Amino acid sequence: MSMSRILGIGTFLLAVFVLVPVIIGLSGRWDFYYTLTSVALLSVAAAGVWLTFYIGRINIGQGAYALMGGYVSAVLMTQYGVSFWLTLPLAGIFCALVSVGIGLPILRLRGVYFAMVTLVLTEVARLTALALPITNGAKGITSIPLPGELSIFGLTIIPDFATLENPKLAFYLMAALLMVLTYLVLWRIVNSRLGHLCRSLQQNEELSASIGVNTAMLRVLAYAISSFFGGLAGAIFVAISQSIYPSSFVVQDSVNFMLYCFLGGLGYVFGPMLGTLLLYFGWDLLSIAREYQLLIYSGALIALMLVLPNGVLSLLDKKEGRK
Template identity: 70%
Template sequence: MNGVTSKQLIGFGIFLLAIFVGVPIVIAATGRWDFYFTLTSVALLSIASAGVWLTFYIGRINIGQGAFALIGAYVSAILVAKAGVSFWISLLVAGLFAAVVSVLIGLPILRLRGVYFAMITLVLTQVVTLVALALPITNGAKGITSIPLPGGISLLGLQILPPFDSMADTKLAFYIMASILMVLTYLALWRLVNSRLGHICRSMQQNEELASSIGVNIAYIRIIIFAISSFFGGIGGALFGSISQSVYPSSFQVTDSVNFMLNCFLGGLGYVFGPMLGTLTLYFGWDLLFTLGKYQLLVYSVLLILVIRFLPNGLLSLRLGKLGKGGGK
């Protein structure tokens, strides 16, 4: 990769060590096994949030990621539970299917900007929920339940990964799987942002007409970006379906779409790792406040408002380090 400083590499190494070694040790020491589920959710939700962040990167406010996450969850669930396809293949198909759908929908709606795009993507989430309720293959409001756990992967008779139901600790397996996918997603995102395509995206974020006038095919680029974004959404949704072993039309709703957007805002829109931090803060914060009972939502929303009131440009604007800064170095 171009332009990686040793400081960034060390930071990345510490990060990997923390999530793959540090977290299991801490959890084993404290005995809070439920944190595995929380952290797995954080990992897969931040995959979907990464997609939202990418659409922000071309200057579009995307409140429709819940729609693509739901599509991904259903595609994977139907393939695994009804057609008996391996989960790993269904994961890829779910992402690709969400991407194809996003291209078809994106062709007309990506012409919209600002609040118009924001509002229509919000409506899109509602459309997908209603479609899931109406179609026969999605089983209506009852949803698809008891989805089998992911099977193993074997290549040329060599077993690379054992089936999940044969493992002693499924929670840990899911955690490791979601974390690996999350790391891969953010590496891809980081690579994309620092590539030629990333520079083009930044030019579009500032002024589409100007970008177009110097020969950028803006219609093509924004479709590509929206498709990648929805691919992440589909993957995140499919993982969610597999971990909770069930998918309902209410699995991803308008609230979830709004939350994906909030994750990006909270982490900071100018930073690649912003959505990851935002997801961790929002989801973990919500979980930790559970002990407050009925005051949970009150405290949570007050904290959220205080953060945005005093750090309107996101948590990472505190400059916790230069790692992951989206702009030029």
């Protein structure tokens, strides 16, 4: 690992865990905590979408898994009294298992067909949440407790969120930590044998199958990992908002996850993180423009697409090319 890369990662970690809280503390804009926590969580879900892009599938169904993960966590906490920290991995695993069942048939589809089916999947998730008795229909599940204490052998690792003076900061740190871990995992996957195999799928599925790559298993695996991230992000969202409704994650959110990936750049592991930050934070800042908010936002989106059709991070490519 080169010196500059270690330096870069160090700066990034410092910025996320130290600089942001300090700057927010100084400026007094406490509302930014909520925005940045959302950015971190959305980028976790977007990381999953990115992984499905990596095997050459357009995934517009991440909202379905975020909703599912949220409901799993909410139901376990309110009706079975399970600790939040245990529901977190359970929500992810539940989503991954469901995605294997759904993925086996639909991953045979390609291109826009897969994209449209996953889009419909988001609607299916919303309508199912409306129809099932356990999810409490349109009323949703409310007054979900804050995450409790996590301790091993009497040693407190994470204190009870309800006793904290500043749960916003705690949520931010938790989301940021999760984001860092997610991208670490993603980066590791991409730079492993699995990543190479995924790239072969992206380029030509028939060809890689003919060489002996188990394409069917590989794409289900990638999709399951992707859904795991989606469920995880959904579960934490529930803990923050302390409520969940069938409309917590809708088609619009699924489309947004896809846009974050596109904007950051499909060829770059950290693309979705940057894309989420730019789009979500940008949208938040643009609220000063009042009724012109959407106009400016979408105008900027179109302009970015015209200037950098391969994502913002493709700027790096050009620089290296010129040297």
